[in-house]
Amino acid sequence: MKLLFLSTFLCATASAGVLPLVNGSFEDGLAGWTLKGGQPEMAVVDETAASLGKKGLNIRDASEARWQLVSDALPAKAGAVYALTYWGRSTGEPGAINVSIAFLDAAGQVLKGGTIPRYWPGVPVKTQGVWFGKAVAKSVAPDGTQSVVVSIAPILRKPRAAFIDDLRMVEEIEGEVLPPRVDAWLAEIKADPTRGAPSPAVVVKLDDLGDRRGKVHDRWQRVVDFAHERGIKIDLGVVANSLEGDKPAYFQWIKDQRATGRVGFWWHGWDHAEWKEGEKRLFEFGGTSYEHQRKHLEDSQRLAREKLGFPFVAFGAPFNVTDATTVRVLGEDKELRVWMYGPPDATADKIVLGRAFAVNIEQPTFVANYPEFIEGYAHNRGAGYFVIQGHPMQWNDERFDHFTRIIDFLIGQRAEFVFAEEFASRPELAGRAAR
Numbered sequence: 001m002k003l004l005f006l007s008t009f010l011c012a013t014a015s016a017g018v019l020p021l022v023n024g025s026f027e028d029g030l031a032g033w034t035l036k037g038g039q040p041e042m043a044v045v046d047e048t049a050a051s052l053g054k055k056g057l058n059i060r061d062a063s064e065a066r067w068q069l070v071s072d073a074l075p076a077k078a079g080a081v082y083a084l085t086y087w088g089r090s091t092g093e094p095g096a097i098n099v100s101i102a103f104l105d106a107a108g109q110v111l112k113g114g115t116i117p118r119y120w121p122g123v124p125v126k127t128q129g130v131w132f133g134k135a136v137a138k139s140v141a142p143d144g145t146q147s148v149v150v151s152i153a154p155i156l157r158k159p160r161a162a163f164i165d166d167l168r169m170v171e172e173i174e175g176e177v178l179p180p181r182v183d184a185w186l187a188e189i190k191a192d193p194t195r196g197a198p199s200p201a202v203v204v205k206l207d208d209l210g211d212r213r214g215k216v217h218d219r220w221q222r223v224v225d226f227a228h229e230r231g232i233k234i235d236l237g238v239v240a241n242s243l244e245g246d247k248p249a250y251f252q253w254i255k256d257q258r259a260t261g262r263v264g265f266w267w268h269g270w271d272h273a274e275w276k277e278g279e280k281r282l283f284e285f286g287g288t289s290y291e292h293q294r295k296h297l298e299d300s301q302r303l304a305r306e307k308l309g310f311p312f313v314a315f316g317a318p319f320n321v322t323d324a325t326t327v328r329v330l331g332e333d334k335e336l337r338v339w340m341y342g343p344p345d346a347t348a349d350k351i352v353l354g355r356a357f358a359v360n361i362e363q364p365t366f367v368a369n370y371p372e373f374i375e376g377y378a379h380n381r382g383a384g385y386f387v388i389q390g391h392p393m394q395w396n397d398e399r400f401d402h403f404t405r406i407i408d409f410l411i412g413q414r415a416e417f418v419f420a421e422e423f424a425s426r427p428e429l430a431g432r433a434a435r
């Protein structure tokens with residue numbers, strides 16, 4: 001049940017030195033920005049596009065015109081590393097808008113070849129749906145650099161639509177780290193907790209429940225005890241081959257916890273397997289046959305009924321990897337009604353709950369991270385729901401502490417903690433998922 005550990009962002013180099021980018025928040029309209037080509041109505045500043053603050057950049061362009069929105073230039077020096085952070089949300093064609101760093105020479109001409117391979121000077125707006133995602137572009141200033149600008153421009157000749165907000169540029173300095181601005185984000189949240197929307201519904205999606213020699217591990221017991229203490233609901237993903245064999249204590253524990261009404265159980269696959277066949281990487285629900293996937297679902301539901309007395313109603317795939325076969329197989333099971341992190345365009349007649357990548361317990365995977373959560377939450381206030389994922393078996397005391405702070409923060413925001421399967425039985429919740 002291990003995921004590949006993605007360490008890229010953990011060991012990212014230190015950063016320090018915030019550049020005085022003018023109006024990177026668009027709170028002052030387009031002051032500090034120049035539109036080159038295109039028509040003014042393609043890029044306007046309004047409240048619908050706000051992530052932090054009251055305003056953001058709303059791009060809506062059905063033309064095939066080439067244009068560019070360029071920031072005022074900032075002094076920069078050759079050899080220094082610059083990192084640009086922005087928050088974006090695509091409302092139309094994914095990847096249609098690129099946000100990038102450009103370096104200029106003394107004559108104001110754009111310089112090329114400044115980056116080294118592991119850096120990306122531009123990142124397209126990728127996040128679709130209702131949540132803003134954070135993107136970071138990075139580049140090394142080439143020889144001849146006098147200044148640096150931010151450029152926002154279309155990269156595809158298709159309808160383009162995106163919300164962009166909260167740009168920030170820093171010069172990275174080795175050995176220096178800017179502390180997370182948790183107090184500023186909390187103040188922003190306090191000033192306008194939900195942007196006029198109801199408090200969010202929150203599914204606490206905890207993955208990889210199985211037994212240890214017929215018993216439940218202390219780390220699961222700790223997280224369940226905490227949920228009872230706080231009076232909240234948490235939702236545990238069962239790897240269903242743990243239901244094989246004779247494990248009365250484990251089965252009774254699940255039944256007892258479910259009976260409290262505080263602990264839910266959903267289907268997290270049969271064996272959570274991933275393997276290689278030649279060069280091809282396969283997953284339980286990625287690249288395998290219809291027969292394979294169907295048997296895993298049928299065996300899981302049969303054992304759930306036999307051993308626990310109920311079928312699974314909600315699903316979340318191991319590794320969140322699924323394919324077209326999964327859509328077909330899930331579509332054939334009428335008891336499963338809710339699909340967490342499923343593809344929005346392939347619903348298999350299920351209620352699909354999306355993933356706000358920036359609003360999650362763990363960043364990166366396995367590392368519960370309170371500051372990152374607060375940042376993502378501040379940028380996504382007003383969303384109807386969040387499904388936040390965690391892996392309690394990977395949490396030492398420090399990670400568990402971050403988890404409890406995230407939950408206590410959400411309690412303070414009057415979040416309603418729900419089970420994923422409630423989206424199938426409560427129309428008000430289903431409406432939130434419909435977007």
Ligand SMILES: [Zn+2]
Nearest residue numbers: 207208318319
């Ligand atoms: Zn898992």
